[in-house]
Amino acid sequence: MSKYLLETEGLTKTFPLADGSSVHAVENVSIQVNHSETLAIVGESGCGKSTLANLVCRLLDPTSGRVKLNGEDITSLNTTAMRPYRREMQMIFQDPYASLDPRRTVGDSVSEPLLIHGQAKRGAELQDRVASLFSKVGLQEDDMERFPHQFSGGQRQRVCIARALTLAPKLVIADESVSALDVSVQAQVINLMMDLQDEMKLSYLFITHDLAVVERMAHRVAVMYLGQVVEIGPRAAVFENPTHSYTRKLLDAAPIADPRQRRERPLLTGEIPSPRWPKGEAPQLVNLVEVGDGHLVAKE
Ligand SMILES: Nc1ncnc2c1ncn2[C@@H]1O[C@H](COP(=O)(O)OP(=O)(O)O)[C@@H](O)[C@H]1O
Numbered sequence: 001m002s003k004y005l006l007e008t009e010g011l012t013k014t015f016p017l018a019d020g021s022s023v024h025a026v027e028n029v030s031i032q033v034n035h036s037e038t039l040a041i042v043g044e045s046g047c048g049k050s051t052l053a054n055l056v057c058r059l060l061d062p063t064s065g066r067v068k069l070n071g072e073d074i075t076s077l078n079t080t081a082m083r084p085y086r087r088e089m090q091m092i093f094q095d096p097y098a099s100l101d102p103r104r105t106v107g108d109s110v111s112e113p114l115l116i117h118g119q120a121k122r123g124a125e126l127q128d129r130v131a132s133l134f135s136k137v138g139l140q141e142d143d144m145e146r147f148p149h150q151f152s153g154g155q156r157q158r159v160c161i162a163r164a165l166t167l168a169p170k171l172v173i174a175d176e177s178v179s180a181l182d183v184s185v186q187a188q189v190i191n192l193m194m195d196l197q198d199e200m201k202l203s204y205l206f207i208t209h210d211l212a213v214v215e216r217m218a219h220r221v222a223v224m225y226l227g228q229v230v231e232i233g234p235r236a237a238v239f240e241n242p243t244h245s246y247t248r249k250l251l252d253a254a255p256i257a258d259p260r261q262r263r264e265r266p267l268l269t270g271e272i273p274s275p276r277w278p279k280g281e282a283p284q285l286v287n288l289v290e291v292g293d294g295h296l297v298a299k300e
């Protein structure tokens with residue numbers, strides 16, 4: 001077993017635009033996720049979080065840099081070669097409605113990965129496996145026969161979690177997966193995800209703009225700004241000793257008070273500079289320096 005479950009090395013994604021300029025969405029990102037650990041990626045809209053998630057699970061090819069899963073370099077694998085690794089990492093998105101087929105029962109949607117990967121045949125065995133997944137995520141067996149529109153938002157997200165877990169992945173990439181839920185429902189789904197982490201030894205790459213969620217769930221936190229990680233470290237170090245000026249701004253914008261008030265407002269109100277650069281120009285790469293145990297901060 002490799003030391004890290006997930007490792008990225010200098011991961012970079014640039015989107016060239018028609019006028020010759022380009023968007024530097026993710027720039028030289030090197031992160032590690034340990035086994036059974038939650039690494040939260042935080043930062044404002046447009047800082048490159050979703051692009052990073054898509055690079056990690058190989059939905060996008062990087063411009064440069066590498067992705068390693070359990071020590072194996074998966075950066076250049078084609079679809080067929082990626083197949084066994086696909087089972088190891090699953091994604092959960094913000095809008096469970098969009099990721100479920102409205103015309104199929106949710107039981108069918110959760111069965112699908114098992115059938116596609118030849119892990120089960122139709123029949124009683126499949127039924128039992130899906131039923132046990134439903135109970136794991138706090139849904140009833142009867143729910144398998146229902147359609148997505150017959151559920152609340154929180155229940156639908158539970159269905160998506162069940163589907164993500166069908167193939168017993170090691171890494172779950174959650175992209176704003178609880179951001180659209182009401183605070184009380186959100187707390188229940190977060191508790192469920194934490195219980196499942198213990199039970200199934202899951203690692204989460206947990207992407208969110210919501211610092212209250214990070215405080216609750218994350219073991220480690222990476223702060224992204226304009227495509228680059230500007231601060232990364234254990235949750236307590238980042239929250240109690242925020243060192244980069246941008247991290248401080250983020251925390252100031254979200255005073256540690258009532259989480260109900262916190263999530264109502266945007267993270268920051270100031271203008272974020274554009275990650276779009278004219279032809280031939282590129283952002284300056286930050287230089288991370290260790291300021292504490294595993295706590296790294298970009299030099300300013
Ligand atoms: N396919 C694309 N083509 C051009 N620009 C893109 C594309 N995808 C994302 N971007 C840009 O890359 C930047 C990062 O986007 P994204 O990763 O979605 O950020 P976040 O998830 O943090 O909101 C944004 O400026 C966005 O507009």
Ligand SMILES: [Mg+2]
Pocket residue numbers: 049050051
């Ligand atoms: Mg996003």
